Amino acid sequence: MKKIYSLSLLTSLLVFASCESILEIDPRQSIDSSQALKTPEGITANLANIYSNLKSTLLYGRDFVATAEALADNARIINRAGGRYVQQGANAPNNHFGNWATAYNVINQINILLEALPSANITDSFRDSVEGQIRALRALFYFDLMRAYAYEPGMAPSPSVDFGGVPLFLTGVLDPSQIELKSRATQAEVYSQMYADLNVAITKAPTAGGPTYVTRAFAFALYSKVALYNRDFDNAESYATQALALKGNLSTNASYVADWRQRVHPESLFEVTFTTDSETIGVNESVQSAFTTRIALPPSTTLGGWGAVVPTSAYLSLFPVGDVRRTLYENGLNRSGSIVIECTKFLGKTGTVYMDNIPVMRTSELHLIRAEARLRKAAPDENAARADVNVIAQRAGLAPYDNTVVGAALLNAIYLQRQLELGWEGDRWFDMKRRGLGLTKSTGNVPYDDYRILAPIPIREIQSNPNLKQNANY
Amino acid sequence: MGKNLLLSVFLLFLSSICTFAQQRTVSGRVTASADGSPLPGVNVVIKGTATGTATDADGRFTLTVGNSGDVLIFSFIGFINKEVTVGQQSTVDVSLDEDATQLSEVVVTGYGVTPKRELTGAVSSVRGEALRNMPVQSFDRALQGQAAGVQVLSANGVPGGAVNVRIRGLGSITAGNEPLYIVDGVQLNNRNDGGGTVSNNPLAFLNPNDIESIDVLKDAANASIYGSQAANGVVIITTKKGKSGQKTRFDLNYYKGFVEPMPTLRMLNTQELFQVRKEARLTANPSLTEDQVRQAVLADFGFPTTLTEQDIAALPTYDWQKESFKTGTIDNLELSMSGGNDATTFYASMAYNGQDASLINIDFKRLGGKLNLTHKINSKVSTEIGLNVSSITQRGPYGDARGTTAFGAPQYASPLILPFNPIYDPSESSGFFGLPASGDVIVGDLSQNVIANANYIKSKGLTNQFVGNLAVNYKIIDGLTFRVFGGLDYRNLRSEFYGDPRLSDYFNIKGTQTTGNNVNSNLQGNATLTYNKTFAAVHNASALVGFEYREEINEGNSFTGRSFPTPDFSTPNAAAIPFAVGGFWTGFKRAGFFGNFKYDYNKKYILSVTMRYDGSSRFGSDSQYGFFPSISGAWNLTEENFMKGAEFVSDLRLRAGIGTTGNDQIGNFDSRSLYGLGGVYGGVTGIGPSQMGNADLRWERNQTTNIGVDYGFFGNRISGSVEVFQRLSKDLLLAQSLPQTSGFNSITKNVGEVKNEGLEFELRTINLDRNGFKWTSNFNITFLRNEVVSLFDGLQVLPGNLAIRVGYPLGTNINNPYAGVNPANGRPMHYDINGNLTYLRVAADQVPMGHQNFSDMFGGFTNTLTYKGIEFSFFFQYDYGRTVANVQHFRMADLGGVPRNSRYSFFEERWTTPGQITSVPRPALNRTEIASTISSYQTTARFYEDASFIRLKQVTLAYNLPQNILGRLKISNARIYAQAINLITWTKWTGYDPEFQDTGNGTEGIIPQTRNYTFGIQVGF
CATH class of the missing domain: 2.40.170.20 (TonB-dependent receptor, beta-barrel domain)
Known part of the structure; x- marks a missing residue:
């Protein structure tokens, strides 16, 4: 009996002595924050995670392509995707972009990584390469937030609905004590921050790695687009020129359609890349499925996606006869009793159905940006502008705009080429908005001063941050 | 020592001689009154003496009694004692009644048992009999309605599927509300890992018929011995054991x-569906002629637009529900x-x-x-x-x-x-x-x-x-x-x-x-x-x-x-x-x-x-x-x-x-x-x-x-x-x-x-x-x-x-309160936060609905x-x-607004004529009315x-x-x-x-x- 007493006493003592350690257990799918960003491997993995967020259906995986088209006026919606895109197509309130949470999550990751880079155990060239990429990406995420939630600088339809840009966060948050409840920065502040980031990116981003990763060429290209939205036309022109100098190859008329059939579009400066089969977004939410019922070109008759977001006849009639770009719109298959013309730019080109790389910027757009910038800058250069837009028009198989097309007519020509060249790539909605224009739609017009031009900030954000102002009427 | 032993033997001998003249044998069988089954091991004692015996496996006993005035006491755990006067009979067959209160006398309270009469906390006990032969796969489902304070709702009708057990309400918002389950002392993992593939009830491993009793510890008096796991109550399951003897x-x-x-739900037949789809088309475009509407709906549904009304009336209806269930x-x-x-x-x-x-x-x-x-x-x-x-x-x-x-x-x-x-x-x-x-x-x-x-x-x-x-x-x-x-x-x-x-x-x-x-x-x-x-x-x-x-x-x-x-x-x-x-x-x-x-x-x-x-x-x-x-x-x-x-x-x-x-x-x-x-x-x-x-x-x-x-x-x-x-x-x-x-x-x-x-x-x-x-x-x-x-x-x-x-x-249910249909035009209306009627639902107008x-x-x-x-x-x-x-x-209330079938009750009650008071709006294409501010039909507040x-x-x-x-x-x-x-x-x-x-x-x-x-x-x- 004594033995048992001493045994239990011993057990109790042992247990008491190790109260803390007895409960020790560590996760195997996660590591402690403090250990994550010390090594090249950890930083590479974090960088991959930052890029992978671009694939989200809230960003380039769907919304910034398919939903953007549904909201704009090139498309009409056929209700055959189980109701998807119908509300966006009708611009019903609250059916809008929703990239807020994803964007700020990535921005925070970038902020943390920027703070970790100086002390990480890595080479300087790797450090610069990472910094250049993530600064360009931070600019891209802020740019997309601004495009969805705010008016472009100086473009608010009236001061009473102008609540500024979006909150600007530049330091990392890992601990509850670091959380700040910021109000919305002004548009100018957000744009100057994008400039600041891009100024670093154009010197530090790598020259290789495109179009899967951010390169110096894309940093220049993004810079020119941001400047265009900021109506800073001199910079838009100059950075477009510098981007084209680094990557200026254009599809030809002959290769135009074939280039859209390739996994990687040869014109892409940066495209959100899907690599392995398991990254497919699937039939319900993919861009391919939104745009077409096909999984392959004729003669295939295999029914695939929903084909809900399709061109209006008005849009198709904008293409002059002989325009090679019109070839990318053709009859789909019978789905829910109707066969209509659909866009075939996204056809599961990766070889996996419902999985396509999404070009964020093509060289064609750089010519269009530069054409507009050259025409709209303080000292317009019509000839140079016309030359740029003719690069696009002639390549499409059209007659060049001649010297008689000047001023407003030339500007309209540039806008038309933009509408035709970048159709079904998610550009139209943002393009109309930055120009201060509303939309004319059969489901009801959306004038520029209508509150539905801006997306609603998630209501939980307004509830959890008293300093944050909601967009008007939401 | 030896002397004492000798004395005892002598006395014993003597006493047996003394009683010899009057003694006789009584035998009998003891059974349970409920089902007549024999009761082995029942104590049979002559009242006022230490003389007695126990019944054998067949419930039978034989006992020597002194005189006809002797009273036999039959006692057995879980049964009410019975006294029988021997009288002149030589066979005493007895049936014993179960004692309902004694049966549940012992309650398992965690690391031990407590007699029910000594209980200080709130415990509900369910005997295995109450669950006997219920065609259920897990005992939690059999607990339904058996114990006060214990709410049991099956999550679905999948056999062996998940069941939600809530003891004394919901105490947590995001941490679990599941009680702790203990089977014969083993604390179970009751997480459902089946996920989407199968509804997998982690308690389905146990055959409910193997259960002897279930004791539910509902308050801290007993449950606090399980400390950190006991907030939602403790359910202790004891399985059947063998009995000695x-x-x-x-x-x-x-x-x-x-x-x-x-029973399946009555949905629209083909003709009723055509009817509402036509109405939906007309809501969107009132100027359509009858022929145009018919052709549009025929096209919507993938039929040749040449079909006549007679052709439509002859179209068949297939019952998909009947084939599914x-x-x-x-x-x-x-x-x-x-x-x-x-x-x-x-x-x-x-x-x-x-x-x-x-x-x-x-x-x-x-x-x-x-x-x-x-x-x-x-x-x-x-x-x-x-x-x-x-x-x-x-x-x-x-x-x-x-x-x-x-x-x-x-x-x-x-x-x-x-x-x-x-x-x-x-x-x-x-x-x-x-x-x-x-x-x-x-x-x-x-x-x-x-x-x-x-x-x-x-x-x-x-x-x-x-x-x-x-x-x-x-x-x-x-x-x-x-x-x-x-x-x-x-x-x-x-x-x-x-x-x-x-x-x-x-x-x-x-x-x-x-x-x-x-x-x-x-x-x-x-x-x-x-x-x-x-x-x-x-x-x-x-x-x-x-x-x-x-x-x-x-x-x-x-x-x-x-x-x-x-x-x-x-x-x-x-x-x-x-x-x-x-x-x-x-x-x-x-x-x-x-x-x-x-x-x-x-x-x-x-x-x-x-x-x-x-x-x-x-x-x-x-x-x-x-x-x-x-x-x-x-x-x-x-x-x-x-x-x-x-x-x-x-x-x-x-x-x-x-x-x-x-x-x-x-x-x-x-x-x-x-x-x-x-x-x-x-x-x-x-x-x-x-x-x-x-x-x-x-x-x-x-x-x-x-x-x-x-x-x-x-x-x-x-x-x-x-x-x-x-x-x-x-x-x-x-x-x-x-x-x-x-x-x-x-x-x-x-x-x-x-x-x-x-x-x-x-x-x-x-x-x-x-x-x-x-x-x-x-x-x-x-x-x-x-x-x-x-x-x-x-x-x-x-x-x-x-x-x-x-x-x-x-x-608590939160929503934009539904205000019914505008009798003038058939459009659904809601109340805003100030109680005014509106066609537009916005999140800011959501209020508690007064029910939960x-x-x-x-x-x-x-x-x-x-x-x-x-x-x-x-x-x-x-x-x-x-x-x-x-x-x-x-x-099921789209009424032709989208290409899905709808329920007949909505068809019957839908708004069709101005002045009509109803809660079901007129059919509308894509569930929306065409207007810059859309009166959304997609509202749970209606339902x-x-x-x-x-x-x-x-x-x-x-x-x-x-x-x-x-x-x-x-x-x-x-x-x-x-x-x-x-x-x-x-x-x-x-x-x-x-x-x-x-x-x-x-x-x-x-x-x-x-x-x-x-x-x-x-x-x-």
């Missing part, structure tokens, strides 16, 4: 039955064996249970075995061994069983498919219409042949589970016992899903196959020391101290392959593309010291103190350990002298207790700041911040107060208990929303308080007991009130979840009538106060319904064969029985069935409950 007994039980679906079968076969001697007892059983759902190709099959063994090694050391092995195969549904909006799932899609789409096509080799290879298309949003899906998709779950326990008791000295206990709950769930390449979802990817493995290993051990001592005959004291450790590791992997050569090949090696791999690993550890100290004065005044110091790896490093004490007392009034006169009071006991318990049902690593696996880009697996840490994360605490009265009148012909309780849940674990601009969504914090208050009432009566006819009733009711008392930072409403607000119950998805009254009512071996019982279950949005209607119900849950008719027949057949008892489950339901709910649990998918696509009918026979040898 019993002849080995065999029981064979077989029942068979069928499963009948609930089918009658199924139930089979159950069990063999058990039990017995034992003074050293060893055993109970062993083998059982097979198989049941179909009412939806095609969903079923449950369990093969299980159980062994309980006790063995006394010597007078000091004894052991207990329990083993339970089970193998469960389930065929699961397409889409999540807990509710789905998958277009391919018959339970969701079958009422919604446009009714002119044929189901079968005899010209196709598959026999099904509309498969992708055929070129035919099923028109409408729901474009999949769901009957083909259900036939071709292979969705299977195989669960192998082992639950075992081993205990060694060492009696150190009289009253002091040391016990070591070890338990293991090991589960391997293997799931398979094969998407057949013939089906539309898998045609383009040429089929897909996913195999998953999920292994859960739950290991635990404890050591306890108990001591009992009685001082001066009236002071009884006992103490229990112990230490416990538990560790659970859960890991798994999965792989998916795609592109199969033909549908005949479905194993992973046939896949051309290795598509994806997955895996996970997680775990937790708990450790704690506990103790219970009890004192009573002559069983009259009882005081009990319980405490536990408990640690969990889930909490922040700064607060891993918590202390959970309770104190409670009881007063047996019937022991008082002043009550002696009140003969009609057979039992009256007052109880009161207060204490705390804890809840740690949160994620295993929620307290830490982590970088976890993220997305993949460019062939690199990403990592990113996955969680914001909170080193201060601590226990959720429940402070419970309980006052109870146990009563019994007229020899316990009327008995029961009343309990009043308050359960205050503090430091609620809550995923507090963070501004997403921080980069995070939420952080788990201790914030807020929720209060549950209630009244429980249990009443057992013997209404009639005359001439062999007996009628007993068992009634229980619970009234419950729930309220959020406070939130963090003085907030009145939880950001991100408007339904959680101070002063309102959990589950939370039952405030529930219980059960059982009646049993017996007469000479015939037994008839019926049992009602009721549940009141739940108002739930019938989200299924959300999709709130009262989900209260009373249900005739169970009706049983049984016949126990009389002894004279049994004797000839050489069997000891035989029973034939018939049972019906869910026979009649009274409810206002208009969906398939009001019993469901809204798990986030609303009420859509939940596989409904079924009606079951079974017939069986039970034979004992």
Whole structure:
């Protein structure tokens, strides 16, 4: 009996002595924050995670392509995707972009990584390469937030609905004590921050790695687009020129359609890349499925996606006869009793159905940006502008705009080429908005001063941050 | 010494001579009055003497008596004593009545048992008999309506599917509300790992017929000994054991039955659908002519636009629901064996249970075995061994069983498919219409042949589970016992899903196959020391101290392959593309010291103190350990002298207790700041911040107060208990929303308080007991009130979840109140926050609706009538106060607005003419009116319904064969029985069935409950 007493006493003592350690257990799918960003491997993995967020259906995986088209006026919606895109197509309130949470999550990751880079155990060239990429990406995420939630600088339809840009966060948050409840920065502040980031990116981003990763060429290209939205036309022109100098190859008329059939579009400066089969977004939410019922070109008759977001006849009639770009719109298959013309730019080109790389910027757009910038800058250069837009028009198989097309007519020509060249790539909605224009739609017009031009900030954000102002009427 | 012995022998001899002249022999047989079965081991004693004997295995005894005035006393545990005067008879056959109060005398209260009369806390006990032969796969489902304060709602009608058990309301917002389940001392892992593939109830491993009793610890008085796991109550299951001194007994039980679906919903026929689609088109464009409308609708539905009205009138209607919901079968076969001697007892059983759902190709099959063994090694050391092995195969549904909006799932899609789409096509080799290879298309949003899906998709779950326990008791000295206990709950769930390449979802990817493995290993051990001592005959004291450790590791992997050569090949090696791999690993550890100290004065005044110091790896490093004490007392009034006169009071006991318990049902690593696996880009697996840490994360605490009265009148012909309780849940674990601009969504914090208050009432009566006819009733009711008392930072409403607000119950329905249809134009209207009518719903106008998805009254009512071996019982279950949005209607009220079918009731009540007062708006294309501010038809506010119900849950008719027949057949008892489950339901709910649990998918696509009918026979040898 004594033995048992001493045994239990011993057990109790042992247990008491190790109260803390007895409960020790560590996760195997996660590591402690403090250990994550010390090594090249950890930083590479974090960088991959930052890029992978671009694939989200809230960003380039769907919304910034398919939903953007549904909201704009090139498309009409056929209700055959189980109701998807119908509300966006009708611009019903609250059916809008929703990239807020994803964007700020990535921005925070970038902020943390920027703070970790100086002390990480890595080479300087790797450090610069990472910094250049993530600064360009931070600019891209802020740019997309601004495009969805705010008016472009100086473009608010009236001061009473102008609540500024979006909150600007530049330091990392890992601990509850670091959380700040910021109000919305002004548009100018957000744009100057994008400039600041891009100024670093154009010197530090790598020259290789495109179009899967951010390169110096894309940093220049993004810079020119941001400047265009900021109506800073001199910079838009100059950075477009510098981007084209680094990557200026254009599809030809002959290769135009074939280039859209390739996994990687040869014109892409940066495209959100899907690599392995398991990254497919699937039939319900993919861009391919939104745009077409096909999984392959004729003669295939295999029914695939929903084909809900399709061109209006008005849009198709904008293409002059002989325009090679019109070839990318053709009859789909019978789905829910109707066969209509659909866009075939996204056809599961990766070889996996419902999985396509999404070009964020093509060289064609750089010519269009530069054409507009050259025409709209303080000292317009019509000839140079016309030359740029003719690069696009002639390549499409059209007659060049001649010297008689000047001023407003030339500007309209540039806008038309933009509408035709970048159709079904998610550009139209943002393009109309930055120009201060509303939309004319059969489901009801959306004038520029209508509150539905801006997306609603998630209501939980307004509830959890008293300093944050909601967009008007939401 | 030798002298004394000699003397004794002499005296004994002498006394036998003295009595010799008068003695004679009496013999007889003792049986149980309920079923006439023989009772072995009954004590038979001559009153006033020490002379006696015990009955043999057959219930027979022989005893020598002195004179005819002698009185024999028959006594046996669990039965009422009987006295018989011998008289002149030489045969005394006696039947004993069961003592209902004594049977439930002992309650399992955690690390020990407590006589019911000494109980100080709130405990509900259910005897195994109450669950006997219910055609259910898990005991939690059988608990429905049986215990006050315990609400049991099946989440769905999948056999072996999930069940939600809530003891005394909801105490937590985001941590779990599940009680702790303990089977023969083993704390179970009750996480449902089946996920979407199969609805896998972790308690289905145990055959309900192996259960001896279930004790539910409802307040802290008893439960606090389980400290951190006890906040939601503790359910202790004790399985059957062998009895010593019993002849080995065999029981064979077989029942068979069928499963009948609930009635299907009346949807529109083809012609009615055309009608509303036309109206919808006209709403969008009133200027259309009749011909234009007809042609537009014909085009919408994929018909040639040349069809005439006569052609349309002749179009067929196909009933997809009827093909989806089918009658199924139930089979159950069990063999058990039990017995034992003074050293060893055993109970062993083998059982097979198989049941179909009412939806095609969903079923449950369990093969299980159980062994309980006790063995006394010597007078000091004894052991207990329990083993339970089970193998469960389930065929699961397409889409999540807990509710789905998958277009391919018959339970969701079958009422919604446009009714002119044929189901079968005899010209196709598959026999099904509309498969992708055929070129035919099923028109409408729901474009999949769901009957083909259900036939071709292979969705299977195989669960192998082992639950075992081993205990060694060492009696150190009289009253002091040391016990070591070890338990293991090991589960391997293997799931398979094969998407057949013939089906539309898998045609383009040429089929897909996913195999998953999920292994859960739950290991635990404890050591306890108990001591009992009685001082001066009236002071009884006992103490229990112990230490416990538990560790659970859960890991798994999965792989998916795609592109199969033909549908005949479905194993992973046939896949051309290795598509994806997955895996996970997680775990937790708990450790704690506990103790219970009890004192009573002559069983009259009882005081009990319980405490536990408990640690969990889930909490922040700064607060891993918590202390959970309770104190409670009881007063047996019937022991008082002043009550002696009140003969009609057979039992009256007052109880009161207060204490705390804890809840740690949160994620295993929620307290830490982590970088976890993220997305993949460019062939690199990403990592990113996955969680914001909170080193201060601590226990959720429940402070419970309980006052109870146990009563019994007229020899316990009327008995029961009343309990009043308050359960205050503090430091609620809550995923507090963070501004997403921080980069995070939420952080788990201790914030807020929720209060549950209630009244429980249990009443057992013997209404009639005359001439062999007996009628007993068992009634229980619970009234419950729930309220959020406070939130963090003085907030009145939880950001991100408007339904959680101070002063309102959990589950409060929040919405834009529906104002009905504008009689002038048929457009739906809502109230804004100021009570004005509006066409536009905005989130800011959402208000509490004044009702909630939370039952405030529930219980059960059982009646049993017996007469000479015939037994008839019926049992009602009721549940009141739940108002739930019938989200299924959300999709069934489109009335041609979108290409889906709608329910007939909406067709009947739709707005058609100006001035008409109705709640159903006119049909509108795409559910919207054309206007810059759209009056959305997509609103759940229209569809709130009262989900209260009373249900005739169970009706049983049984016949126990009389002894004279049994004797000839050489069997000891035989029973034939018939049972019906869910026979009649009274409810206002208009969906398939009001019993469901809204798990986030609303009420859509939940596989409904079924009606079951079974017939069986039970034979004992």
